Amino acid sequence: MPRYDFRCRSCGATFELNRPMARANDPATCPDGHPDTVKLLSTVAVTGAAASGPAPSGGGGGGCCGGGCCG
Ligand SMILES: [Zn+2]
Numbered sequence: 329m330p331r332y333d334f335r336c337r338s339c340g341a342t343f344e345l346n347r348p349m350a351r352a353n354d355p356a357t358c359p360d361g362h363p364d365t366v367k368l369l370s371t372v373a374v375t376g377a378a379a380s381g382p383a384p385s386g387g388g389g390g391g392c393c394g395g396g397c398c399g
């Protein structure tokens with residue numbers, strides 16, 4: 329379940345809530361009971377991004393000649 333960070337604009341406290349993504353935009357209440365909170369940028373781990381490494385382009389290099397094996 330993703331975690332969302334909130335900050336209370338009444339007392340300035342920051343707190344975290346674990347909630348389903350379907351309720352990500354629901355209003356959150358400060359632990360002190362203040363309803364005036366804002367959702368901070370999510371710190372949910374980014375997975376899958378940049379998963380593909382640099383693939384070597386086919387063609388020259390890595391072949392037989394050039395390493396001295398043909399020579
Ligand atoms: Zn508060």
